[in-house]
Amino acid sequence: MIAAVLIPFAAAVVVGLAVLWPGSAPGHERTGVGFDRQTEQAVVTRVDPIDCKSVNSAQVPPTGDTSTPQGRAAVAAQKGDCSKATIRITSGPHMDRIFAEIVQPDASRQLERGQQLVVAYAPDAPRDLQYSVIDVNRRFPLAVVAGVFALVVVLVGRMRGVMALIALAASFAVLTLFILPAILEGSNPLVVAVVGASAIMLVALYACHGITARTSVAVLGTLISLLLIGLLGSVFIDWAALSGNTDDNTGLIHGLYPGIDMSGLLLAGVIIGSLGVLDDVTVTQTSAVWELRQADPGMGPRALYRAAIRIGRDHIASVVNTLVLAYAGAALPLLLLFSIAQSGMGTVANSELVAEEIVRTLIGSIGLVASVPVTTALAALVVSADRPADRASPDLAEGTSGRAAEGSGVRPPHTAAEPGRAGAPIPDGRPVPDGRPAGRTGLPGLGGGKGRRRKR
Structure with a gap:
């Protein structure tokens, strides 16, 4: 039953990848704005103190008013202690070129000797102004934390951890080699997201959990939930008139590639x-159903569903809270800005920037909540059809029949055992008590204990 759905689905995903595959992102002329500029690596060779008044002499003299951020910055620019950083380029065609950067006293980033930097290169600017510091080089600490993460995953998860890392790399490859370039090429963002997410889902789940019926049920439940999220997202993004163009980055994307459907890009996200x-x-839900079935093979689909859905309700409560807090944490500076502005909650929620996050959070949460009963029902039906009680393992079947017999007051039948073993039957069909050898039951009249020996 599952194969009849998943095999055509997997084939459709492969066809979608082949048809929509872009190759690489289309080129464009650099704008020099944001991330769209040429960068090189550099290092601070020395830092010297310098009088701010001498380097900021061209600025308008401050009025002395420090009640505003602009006033405080103007006063600091004339009376504070600045620093002059000497910086050497360490990559690119102008390697070893030296330039200077003035650091104001109120700058958020103060430079230190030996600090690794990222500098922007503007080829059309005058030679002394071609390079400017834009960020700190964080590649080494990022590489270290990534290595620690991989080590912890492998140490705890072992082979499963290795497969999880492989699946993570495959997901990143699909995202960077297919989804992003295909959207930039002008393909429908919703179609690209569905095909790419389906490919990620198939690779990640089957690589981490194996090609089993249990994994296939999880894949099918995820697919149904994704379709629900796509449908609801399309309806509410259109109904709420969300353009998807709410900040500088999306504005830059729209300016460089005007053919991209920004609302579709929002839905893809x-x-x-x-x-x-x-x-x-x-x-998790599929595993819960399978474990319940293994613990009691006599449970039918309804009993399995009722037991597993109780687990799912606990999962729903924690997952929904996690998702909402994750989005709130990512948007914390924005929420703080609205709090400073002392705007009402209705005004804040109605702004497109916040409404976009609200729709994103709630649509995703609806899909998560719906995935619990859908996946649980599918798993209960599949595991019941795949492993009915009459075909359960002998040990489990014996334990189940023994419990049923005890409940009804009827002694369960006994199977043959090796002579001399505890529990071996005696001629009248009753078992030997545990821990006693055959022939010495300790029961009067049956040999052993104080009873008479049987005549041979």
Whole structure:
């Protein structure tokens, strides 16, 4: 039953990847804005103190008013202690070129000797102004924390951890080699997101959990939930008139590639963002149903569903809270800005920037909640059809029949055992008490204990 759905689905995903595969992102002329500029690596060779008044002499003299941020910055620019950093380029065509950067006293980033930097290169600017510091080089600490993460995953998860890392790399490859370039090429963001998310789901789940009926149920439950998220997201994004163009980055994307459907890009982000948590929920629910069935093979589909859905309700409570807090944490500076502005909650929620996050969070949460009963019902039906009680393992069947016999007051039948073993039957069909050899039951008249020996 599952194969009849998943095999055509997997084939459709492969066809979708082949048809929509972009190759690489289309080129464009650099704007020099944001991330769209040429960068090189550099290092601070020395830092010297310098009088701010001498380097800021061209600025308008401050009025002395320090009640505003602009006034405080103007006063600091004339009376504070600045620093002059000497910086050497360490990559690119102008390696070893030296330039200077003035650091104001109120700058958020103060430079230190030996600090690794990222500098922007503007080829059309005068030679002395071609390079400017834009960020700190964080590659080494990022590489260290990534290595620690991989080590912890492998040490705890062992082979499963290795497969999880492989699946993570495959997911990143699909995202960077297919989803992003295909959207930039002009393909429909919703179609690209559905195909890409489906490919990630198939690779991640089957690589981490194996090609089994249990994994296939989780895949099917995830697929149904993704379709629900896509449908609801499309309806509410259109109904709420969300353009998807709410900040400088999306504005830059729209300016460089005007053919991109920004609202479709927003919907694609909702689908891809929900996929990771959906995997967790569907796999957990499927595993719960399978373990319940293994513990009691006599449970039918309804009993399995009732037992597993109780587990799912606990999962729902924690997952929904986690998702909401994750989005709130990511948007914390924005929420703080609205709090400073002393705007009402209705005004804040109605702004497109916040409404976009509300729709994203709630649509994803609806899909997560719906995935619990859907996946649980599918798992209960599949495991009941795959392993009926009359075909359960002998040990489990014997334990079940023994419990049923005890409840009815009827002694369960006994199977043959090796002579001399505890529990071996005696001629009248009753078992030997545990711990006593055959022939010495300790029961009067049956040999052993104080009873008479049987005549040979």
